[in-house]
Amino acid sequence: DAGVTQSPTHLIKTRGQQVTLRCSPKSGHDTVSWYQQALGQGPQFIFQYYEEEERQRGNFPDRFSGHQFPNYSSELNVNALLLGDSALYLCASSLSGTGKDSGNTIYFGEGSWLTVV
Amino acid sequence: AQSVTQLGSHVSVSEGALVLLRCNYSSSVPPYLFWYVQYPNQGLQLLLKYTSAATLVKGITGFEAEFKKSETSFHLTKPSAHMSDAAEYFCAVSVRGGSYIPTFGRGTSLIVHP
Numbered sequence: 371d372a373g374v375t376q377s378p379t380h381l382i383k384t385r386g387q388q389v390t391l392r393c394s395p396k397s398g399h400d401t402v403s404w405y406q407q408a409l410g411q412g413p414q415f416i417f418q419y420y421e422e423e424e425r426q427r428g429n430f431p432d433r434f435s436g437h438q439f440p441n442y443s444s445e446l447n448v449n450a451l452l453l454g455d456s457a458l459y460l461c462a463s464s465l466s467g468t469g470k471d472s473g474n475t476i477y478f479g480e481g482s483w484l485t486v487v
Numbered sequence: 488a489q490s491v492t493q494l495g496s497h498v499s500v501s502e503g504a505l506v507l508l509r510c511n512y513s514s515s516v517p518p519y520l521f522w523y524v525q526y527p528n529q530g531l532q533l534l535l536k537y538t539s540a541a542t543l544v545k546g547i548t549g550f551e552a553e554f555k556k557s558e559t560s561f562h563l564t565k566p567s568a569h570m571s572d573a574a575e576y577f578c579a580v581s582v583r584g585g586s587y588i589p590t591f592g593r594g595t596s597l598i599v600h601p
Contacts, residue, residue: 374530403588412577412591413531426588460530464587476589478523478530 372397374479376461382485383451391446391482395463401425402444403476404436405460413460419444420466448484456486489514489580493592501600506550506565508595510578513559520561521579521589522552531577537561548572573599 375394383389395402401420405413415428419438433449442463448455462476494509512518519538523531535546542554548571552563561578575596579589 410594412593415588415590418588428588475521475533475536476587477533480530 374461374463374477376459376479376482378482379480380483380485382487385451385453385486387451387486388447388449389451389484391448391459391461391484392443393445393461393463393479394443395461396477399463399465399477400442401464401466402438402442403462403464404444404446405462405478406430407458407460407481409457416446451486453486456484458483489518489582489590491578491580491590491592493576493578493595495595496593497596497598499598499600500568502570503567506563506568506572506597508563508576508578508597510552510561510563510592511559512561512578512580514580514582516582519581519583519587519589520552520554521581522546522550522561522563523577523579523591525575525577525594527574534563534576568597568599570599570601573597 374396377392403418404416407413416430417427418425422438435447438444458481460481461479464476490513492511521536522534524534525531535544537544537554545551550565552561575594577594578592581587581589
């Protein structure tokens with residue numbers, strides 16, 4: 371049973387560039403959330419996707435956008451990169467609805483380390 | 488809105504000693520509470536969760552946490568620390584309904600001395 375997988379694992383971008391990060395959810399999960407974790411901080415919620423739509427969004431600017439595909443995988447796009455966007459970006463998946471493994475538990479991937487120079 | 492406060496950014500213990508990592512939450516409705524562990528250069532792994540069943544929750548690798556509503560706390564404990572327990576620990580809270588978006592604390596770094 372594959373867990374949450376993310377790619378790439380590491381990348382370096384220049385200020386002003388754009389980046390796309392990818393995520394495949396845990397098998398059977400239909401909801402994907404993205405988090406930003408700056409060095410020494412806890413994860414900060416960016417947004418959540420369900421049924422290919424953004425269901426909820428955290429306090430992040432419009433430069434951060436996403437997409438969910440019919441197979442539930444997801445992308446995070448960040449435009450006009452700033453030095454402050456350097457962080458570990460975590461994807462998490464969950465299952466909507468009720469049940470033992472339902473939405474009250476999210477499972478994280480290993481993350482994508484983004485460095486902006 | 489819900490929130491968590493983790494007391495102490497760093498906790499240092501000797502191998503074999505008791506581990507106590509503190510977490511206090513704030514929520515206007517009954518919460519779900521979680522502890523996650525993050526080893527260096529890795530993602531977050533779920534240690535244990537409270538979902539309104541038993542107030543004492545046992546997790547992986549010998550950790551447990553007790554939900555105390557009167558104290559709004561969910562402290563993480565382990566009777567005997569092992570070197571392999573050295574990691575960053577995050578407490579998180581979410582609430583019923585909606586999309587269960589958890590809010591994380593700032594984390595506590597557990598240091599284990601030989």
